[in-house]
Amino acid sequence: MTSTETDSTSPSKPCLPIVENFSRRAAVKAGFATLGAGAFVAAISPLRQAAKNTSAAEFMQTHYTELSPEQKADVIARLEAETKEKYGADVTIGDDRPIPGTKFVYAINLSVCNGNGKCVEACHKENNHDRDTNQSYIRVIEMPKGTMDMEQGSTTYTGVVPKDDKFYLPVQCQQCDEPPCVDVCPVKATWKEEDGIVVVDYNWCIGCRYCEAACPYHARRFNWKKPEVPAAEVNPDQSYLSNRIRPVGVVEKCTYCLHRTRRGKLPACLEACPTGARVFGNILDKDSNIRWILENKRVYILKEELGTKPAFFYYFD
Numbered sequence: 549m550t551s552t553e554t555d556s557t558s559p560s561k562p563c564l565p566i567v568e569n570f571s572r573r574a575a576v577k578a579g580f581a582t583l584g585a586g587a588f589v590a591a592i593s594p595l596r597q598a599a600k601n602t603s604a605a606e607f608m609q610t611h612y613t614e615l616s617p618e619q620k621a622d623v624i625a626r627l628e629a630e631t632k633e634k635y636g637a638d639v640t641i642g643d644d645r646p647i648p649g650t651k652f653v654y655a656i657n658l659s660v661c662n663g664n665g666k667c668v669e670a671c672h673k674e675n676n677h678d679r680d681t682n683q684s685y686i687r688v689i690e691m692p693k694g695t696m697d698m699e700q701g702s703t704t705y706t707g708v709v710p711k712d713d714k715f716y717l718p719v720q721c722q723q724c725d726e727p728p729c730v731d732v733c734p735v736k737a738t739w740k741e742e743d744g745i746v747v748v749d750y751n752w753c754i755g756c757r758y759c760e761a762a763c764p765y766h767a768r769r770f771n772w773k774k775p776e777v778p779a780a781e782v783n784p785d786q787s788y789l790s791n792r793i794r795p796v797g798v799v800e801k802c803t804y805c806l807h808r809t810r811r812g813k814l815p816a817c818l819e820a821c822p823t824g825a826r827v828f829g830n831i832l833d834k835d836s837n838i839r840w841i842l843e844n845k846r847v848y849i850l851k852e853e854l855g856t857k858p859a860f861f862y863y864f865d
């Protein structure tokens with residue numbers, strides 16, 4: 549079985565300069581004064597198509613962290629109605645917040661992973677990814693033995709796995725403690741939450757793609773087109789910051805399935821793994837399996853030299 553190629557390769561480069569103290573609200577105000585809503589969105593987005601799909605209510609929505617409970621309820625009701633209208637699916641969108649005293653960490657046993665790609669498929673379905681492009685937040689890289697340099701591997705491998713001279717390195721968002729993707733966002737549409745998960749407000753993102761370029765793990769995806777998911781395949785258990793169907797023209801990413809993990813469940817990729825290679829949990833829980841692994845195994849992080857401090861570890865038996 550093969551891994552699914554999930555890179556969103558780009559026909560264009562990020563188009564916004566980073567401006568100190570730039571706020572989307574200020575830009576909206578200025579943009580409205582001169583252009584009007586539709587023209588302004590078209591001017592700042594790499595995808596003019598995004599303007600066509602931006603309702604006035606969505607465009608005037610404030611940042612997630614500034615929404616009152618009543619405003620959040622209105623936004624979520626609107627998004628649920630839009631999903632019904634555009635996709636024909638009845639969905640429930642939650643507003644799942646971090647659980648106090650939780651810091652989520654992931655680890656993968658590379659001695660066990662055999663490159664079957666079931667995690668890639670599970671992410672695709674769980675997170676309502678576009679069916680056409682076979683999108684997923686996970687890439688499984690077929691690696692030559694003897695290196696942890698992910699740039700030396702292949703995400704387009706074919707044939708029977710595992711191959712004797714290879715090992716398999718699943719890579720998704722590392723939920724970095726020093727995330728360069730967050731630092732470069734000119735409108736603060738992406739941030740790190742208390743439980744360590746890096747999120748995006750998909751209604752605040754302007755699609756400049758700076759974060760995608762800044763991520764050393766190729767963990768972010770840009771929606772070049774409206775995601776297509778048949779009604780019967782839409783996962784109805786959704787969350788605002790997680791697996792609700794993201795609009796065209798924004799950057800999206802893995803959230804450790806926060807719509808599941810903040811409700812006490814495991815990530816979909818872990819549940820789908822047939823080899824038991826994946827371990828997930830709360831590092832602050834002294835009795836957790838993940839804590840035991842970090843204390844007892846020789847663990848690796850990817851691209852340590854960059855100082856991103858991933859909350860994602862790899863180890864061999």
Ligand code: SF4
Pocket residue numbers: 720721722723724727728729730746762763764765766767768801856
């Ligand atoms: S892996 Fe990439 S997207 Fe995830 S937190 Fe780190 S820099 Fe950001």
Ligand code: SF4
Pocket residue numbers: 732733734735736737738748752753754755756757758759760798799
């Ligand atoms: S989240 Fe990424 S694409 Fe969206 S505005 Fe911020 S840097 Fe740009």
